[in-house]
Amino acid sequence: MTEELFEQLEFVENPLFETIIDNLLVQQYSVVNNFFSSEEVVVLRNSLLAKYEAERFKKSAIGSKTNEEIDKTVRGDFILWMDENSANQAEQLFFRKINELVNYLNKTCFLGILHKEFHYAVYPTGTFYKRHLDTFQNDDRRKLSIVCYLNEDNWLPENGGELTIYTEKEDLDILPIPGRIVIFESQILEHEVKVVKASERMSITGWLKTR
Numbered sequence: 001m002t003e004e005l006f007e008q009l010e011f012v013e014n015p016l017f018e019t020i021i022d023n024l025l026v027q028q029y030s031v032v033n034n035f036f037s038s039e040e041v042v043v044l045r046n047s048l049l050a051k052y053e054a055e056r057f058k059k060s061a062i063g064s065k066t067n068e069e070i071d072k073t074v075r076g077d078f079i080l081w082m083d084e085n086s087a088n089q090a091e092q093l094f095f096r097k098i099n100e101l102v103n104y105l106n107k108t109c110f111l112g113i114l115h116k117e118f119h120y121a122v123y124p125t126g127t128f129y130k131r132h133l134d135t136f137q138n139d140d141r142r143k144l145s146i147v148c149y150l151n152e153d154n155w156l157p158e159n160g161g162e163l164t165i166y167t168e169k170e171d172l173d174i175l176p177i178p179g180r181i182v183i184f185e186s187q188i189l190e191h192e193v194k195v196v197k198a199s200e201r202m203s204i205t206g207w208l209k210t211r
């Protein structure tokens with residue numbers, strides 16, 4: 001029997017995914033270290049850097065994918081949208097893992113995730129993304145936000161660039177440690193990227209969407 005067929009017949013509980021779901025239910029966010037191994041991070045970072053150096057990134061904008069406006073006082077990162085249909089090997093690896101999570105969420109939580117969109121992001125020194133809600137971007141179909149950090153191993157607290165999530169209880173500062181992913185409720189949690197003080201901050205950010 002192929003693995004795929006087996007999966008369709010028997011539901012296998014995944015402890016990591018169960019932890020993510022628990023976290024989301026209790027606190028509306030989940031921080032997972034080593035979601036991507038250090039080898040996978042290297043592969044993904046090299047893919048990002050190759051495209052960044054080929055100048056395929058553009059200045060980020062606010063608004064929806066089709067209704068964009070550039071405002072450097074809000075955000076200063078450079079982005080490149082990923083296309084799953086023409087994914088290179090690194091991106092195939094990325095989407096395999098993300099799809100595993102999406103399928104699990106749909107099976108266990110009936111989240112009804114039908115679409116997803118992801119982009120690479122580079123925040124050069126001095127850039128930031130002011131406090132916002134991801135659904136301000138004219139997109140109320142965004143259900144879960146996912147950020148995956150691709151920085152070098154030696155990302156130090158003094159480099160800045162923390163993701164700060166504003167919960168009812170606290171302001172949570174999360175360092176963009178390589179391999180770490182952060183998942184949170186797009187429609188509920190405001191967040192920001194603090195000023196990057198040294199180095200270039202590299203990531204993949206995306207949204208799981210309904211309808």
Ligand SMILES: O=C(O)CCC(=O)C(=O)O
Binds near residue numbers: 191
């Ligand atoms: O890079 C991050 O930590 C968060 C990015 C973000 O908030 C966004 O792109 O909407």
Ligand SMILES: [Fe+2]
Binds near residue numbers: 132134191
């Ligand atoms: Fe955001």
